[in-house]
Amino acid sequence: MSRASRSPAWSGLDRGAPAGGWVTVLQAGTVQTCRGLGGVEQGEFPDAGIDFDRANAARMYDFFLGGAHNFAVDRAHAAHVLANHPNFVYVCRANRAYLGRVVRWCVDRGIDQFLDLGSGVPTVGNVHEIAHRFNPAARVAYVDFEPVAVAHARALLAGLDTVTVTPADLRVPRTVLEAPTVTGLLDFTRPVAVLATFVLHFVSGDVAAILGRYRAALAPGSVIAISHGSDDHDDPQLVAEIRAVQDAYRGSANEGTLRTRSELLEFFTGMDLTGPGLVDITHWPQPQPDQPATGALAAVAVVP
Numbered sequence: 001m002s003r004a005s006r007s008p009a010w011s012g013l014d015r016g017a018p019a020g021g022w023v024t025v026l027q028a029g030t031v032q033t034c035r036g037l038g039g040v041e042q043g044e045f046p047d048a049g050i051d052f053d054r055a056n057a058a059r060m061y062d063f064f065l066g067g068a069h070n071f072a073v074d075r076a077h078a079a080h081v082l083a084n085h086p087n088f089v090y091v092c093r094a095n096r097a098y099l100g101r102v103v104r105w106c107v108d109r110g111i112d113q114f115l116d117l118g119s120g121v122p123t124v125g126n127v128h129e130i131a132h133r134f135n136p137a138a139r140v141a142y143v144d145f146e147p148v149a150v151a152h153a154r155a156l157l158a159g160l161d162t163v164t165v166t167p168a169d170l171r172v173p174r175t176v177l178e179a180p181t182v183t184g185l186l187d188f189t190r191p192v193a194v195l196a197t198f199v200l201h202f203v204s205g206d207v208a209a210i211l212g213r214y215r216a217a218l219a220p221g222s223v224i225a226i227s228h229g230s231d232d233h234d235d236p237q238l239v240a241e242i243r244a245v246q247d248a249y250r251g252s253a254n255e256g257t258l259r260t261r262s263e264l265l266e267f268f269t270g271m272d273l274t275g276p277g278l279v280d281i282t283h284w285p286q287p288q289p290d291q292p293a294t295g296a297l298a299a300v301a302v303v304p
């Protein structure tokens with residue numbers, strides 16, 4: 001598989017916030033969102049549980065996707081990532097596209113409940129937007145442990161009774177599965193799609209065991225979908241780029257763990273892998289020969 005071609009439009013170093021975009025404003029110890037502001041940064045605002053000293057994955061990913069919910073420390077770290085892997089914006093966009101295909105695939109199967117672990121800062125193609133396009137009654141429970149991601153999700157979703165936001169650490173499944181915002185929204189006696197895209201590589205340790213806890217709560221016909229960074233590839237340049245991204249995330253709040261194909265397949269022991277199995281995110285559910293490989297792997301499995 002060929003690698004992504006270089007995209008000079010995305011040096012990432014000189015890109016400002018989109019005009020009129022949503023920005024983070026910290027006031028009186030809370031996080032609020034405002035449209036039409038620009039350049040609001042840390043400094044004179046009181047702490048709201050946000051780590052300003054270290055870049056984090058949620059806000060860097062928002063930057064890579066062209067959002068405005070990020071701070072100078074995130075942009076500086078993101079620039080470092082892009083210096084190591086200039087095509088990383090392509091990788092992030094390919095992941096969002098994969099997430100959208102998974103949601104559509106689930107809705108087509110009749111699944112109308114989603115638990116989105118590590119949902120991130122709301123951006124283009126949010127899970128509830130895609131699901132509601134095809135089933136307005138679909139329910140989506142977002143979960144993230146990053147305050148900016150949670151605050152923006154809450155602001156965006158205010159007034160929607162089919163969507164909730166839960167601030168929780170996915171590594172403690174009980175806190176997610178017992179949260180009133182999850183139990184009050186999702187019916188675990190019926191199929192639920194658990195989405196864990198571009199998040200599990202930020203979790204070191206026994207992810208298979210963590211996913212096993214979620215799986216134990218799921219009814220037959222439920223789905224677990226992942227995308228995950230991996231350096232288990234034949235193309236040495238692709239491997240070098242992926243490892244360079246991992247290196248560049250060092251020092252951020254979310255250091256990365258790359259996993260092999262066999263380690264990722266262990267996540268799904270006892271489940272039925274769908275379609276092509278474990279493949280590059282660009283190739284799920286069908287191969288796309290004209291799409292360069294990203295090095296990130298995807299799999300969707302069904303609870304028997």
Ligand SMILES: C[S@@+](CC[C@H](N)C(=O)[O-])C[C@H]1O[C@@H](n2cnc3c(N)ncnc32)[C@H](O)[C@@H]1O
Pocket residue numbers: 057058059061095096099117118119120121143144145146149168169170171196197198199202203254
């Ligand atoms: C790269 S973003 C992915 C967003 C979205 N899932 C997607 O694929 O587009 C990773 C998100 O996972 C969140 N995250 C990382 N570790 C987490 C954890 N242990 N519990 C909850 N959220 C976590 C980060 O805060 C960030 O918002």
